[in-house]
Amino acid sequence: MFKKLFGKTNTYIELYIKNNSKKILLKLKEDKDLSEIPNALWLLLSNDEELKLITAQLLHEVITSISTTQLKKVDSLFRERTSLEWSYDWRRENPKNLITSSMSECERTTIFGLCSFHPNGYFREKAIKALSNMSSENTLPYLLIRLNDWVGIVRDCAKKSVKNLIGLQDARVIVNNLPLVIGLRNCTRYDHSDIINDILSILLRPECYSQLERGLTLNDEKVRRYCYEIIIENGVLNNKIILDYILEDSSPYNRLLAIRNIKENISLEELEILIKLFLSDKFAPIRKLVLEVFYEFDSRRSVPILKDSLFDRHYSVRETARYLLKNHCNYDFASLYRNKLKTLTLSRGAIYGMGETGRVADTIFIVPFLDHERSKIIQASIRALSNLDFETYKDIFITLITDSRPGVSKEARKVLTNKVNIVDVEEIYDIFKESELSFVQKNAAILLGSIKNKWETIRYIVEICANIDEEISQFGYSALNRWKIKFNRSYILPSKKQVLNIKEALTKYGDTIGQENKQLIEFYLSSY
Numbered sequence: 001m002f003k004k005l006f007g008k009t010n011t012y013i014e015l016y017i018k019n020n021s022k023k024i025l026l027k028l029k030e031d032k033d034l035s036e037i038p039n040a041l042w043l044l045l046s047n048d049e050e051l052k053l054i055t056a057q058l059l060h061e062v063i064t065s066i067s068t069t070q071l072k073k074v075d076s077l078f079r080e081r082t083s084l085e086w087s088y089d090w091r092r093e094n095p096k097n098l099i100t101s102s103m104s105e106c107e108r109t110t111i112f113g114l115c116s117f118h119p120n121g122y123f124r125e126k127a128i129k130a131l132s133n134m135s136s137e138n139t140l141p142y143l144l145i146r147l148n149d150w151v152g153i154v155r156d157c158a159k160k161s162v163k164n165l166i167g168l169q170d171a172r173v174i175v176n177n178l179p180l181v182i183g184l185r186n187c188t189r190y191d192h193s194d195i196i197n198d199i200l201s202i203l204l205r206p207e208c209y210s211q212l213e214r215g216l217t218l219n220d221e222k223v224r225r226y227c228y229e230i231i232i233e234n235g236v237l238n239n240k241i242i243l244d245y246i247l248e249d250s251s252p253y254n255r256l257l258a259i260r261n262i263k264e265n266i267s268l269e270e271l272e273i274l275i276k277l278f279l280s281d282k283f284a285p286i287r288k289l290v291l292e293v294f295y296e297f298d299s300r301r302s303v304p305i306l307k308d309s310l311f312d313r314h315y316s317v318r319e320t321a322r323y324l325l326k327n328h329c330n331y332d333f334a335s336l337y338r339n340k341l342k343t344l345t346l347s348r349g350a351i352y353g354m355g356e357t358g359r360v361a362d363t364i365f366i367v368p369f370l371d372h373e374r375s376k377i378i379q380a381s382i383r384a385l386s387n388l389d390f391e392t393y394k395d396i397f398i399t400l401i402t403d404s405r406p407g408v409s410k411e412a413r414k415v416l417t418n419k420v421n422i423v424d425v426e427e428i429y430d431i432f433k434e435s436e437l438s439f440v441q442k443n444a445a446i447l448l449g450s451i452k453n454k455w456e457t458i459r460y461i462v463e464i465c466a467n468i469d470e471e472i473s474q475f476g477y478s479a480l481n482r483w484k485i486k487f488n489r490s491y492i493l494p495s496k497k498q499v500l501n502i503k504e505a506l507t508k509y510g511d512t513i514g515q516e517n518k519q520l521i522e523f524y525l526s527s528y
Helices: 002-006 009-031 034-043 049-063 068-080 105-115 121-132 139-146 152-166 171-176 178-186 193-203 206-215 221-234 239-248 252-265 268-278 284-297 299-309 315-328 333-342 348-357 360-365 367-371 375-400 406-416 422-434 438-449 454-465 470-489 496-513 515-525
Strands: none
Touching: 009 034, 009 049, 034 049, 034 068, 034 105, 049 105, 068 139, 068 178, 068 221, 105 121, 105 139, 121 139, 121 152, 139 152, 139 178, 152 193, 171 178, 171 193, 171 206, 171 221, 178 193, 178 221, 193 206, 206 221, 221 239, 221 252, 239 252, 239 268, 252 268, 252 284, 268 284, 284 299, 284 315, 299 315, 315 348, 333 348, 333 360, 348 375, 360 367, 360 375, 367 375, 375 406, 375 422, 406 438, 422 438, 422 454, 438 454, 438 470, 454 470, 454 496, 470 515, 496 515
């Protein structure tokens, strides 16, 4: 295509570089925009040595600042840019022509590595061969990614290079690239088990254990996750040391997976440390897992902690505590929650628990908390009352949509969604029209868009699309698209009033939704 536009390919390249180099380099430098990396490769075709050096330095700076997971995304970005393959004869080009003598070895490695992502297989193969001759430790991630290349020759070339390289690499480099190594297990194009085992066997040498432990301190959470797996599975460190690392790990999923792996081989002393450190963890699945481990280890001693966990703030933990206690003894959980609330003791978990186990009569213990100063307590009360007696308190929930606290308004909307009847619509519509709070308007709009009667809801959806608040308007368009998809799923007929209301809405706001949507709704109405 570019040859047709510009006559000669090199003319196009000159124009492209002249018109785009500053913009590309600025996006890379200021925004660290990874999508500009394939475009930057074009700049390396320039005859301007200074431009090539600046580009190489910037590319190296960006690439060394990202994780291996992000590096794989860059590989995907290159595959999306098929124009890079067809607008220039990359098959005859050589990656070595993109570098200069003034570039450092690390910068050259980065350029060759990015060339190995190129859509053209011949060019990728040359890039891999160039990488194989580099002594830099940064070559390994590019070669690991190419092990799953869709072209057999390229894949075999990468495999040969990796086999030659891993014997020379120290454990530190392998640990840094563990996500790419372990990720090969999920690749179905080729069986990589032999190369994975060869690489991991290096880490299991006693002299490499310190590098595995170092991996638990790195910023890349996937590196830490795989280090936990290898360390725990092979008994590299004792449980006490591992627990110390888990406690400091910022990733809740790493903490969860590590505890899940370590629980199979844990002593009573270590269990007590585990309970002390993680029973109050912010991540609910971890609190849940600790309860299960304790109960499995010593069901009798776990009872007091399980009783305390009945009042946990998260449903899954409360449910687990009830399940395990029920296996131990036939507890009346509703009475436990009821007694707690009778004292008017502030406990969000008790309110939730009452809503999960109580009866309609128990609402009297929850209603007083609707006036509480803390929004989270009110939210819990709304949820509990909704579970126990929705119809009685529905009008209160509708009123609470107007609450000035976003969390309260949202919780009221959540319990009302898909439960609003036509008789409630006018009150909600008044809230939508009269409220000056955007989040209240949005919650009312969501309810109007969730009305099950397709003829009742569309008049409001059309008006919501015309709202000046962009977020509310976007919700309106999403609701309109869902309405069109689901239209033929029900054969309910519109009332005369509904037809008039829809026509009025189309007259006032129809231009906002576009002529095509307007005509479609009018077509649906034409039969009535």
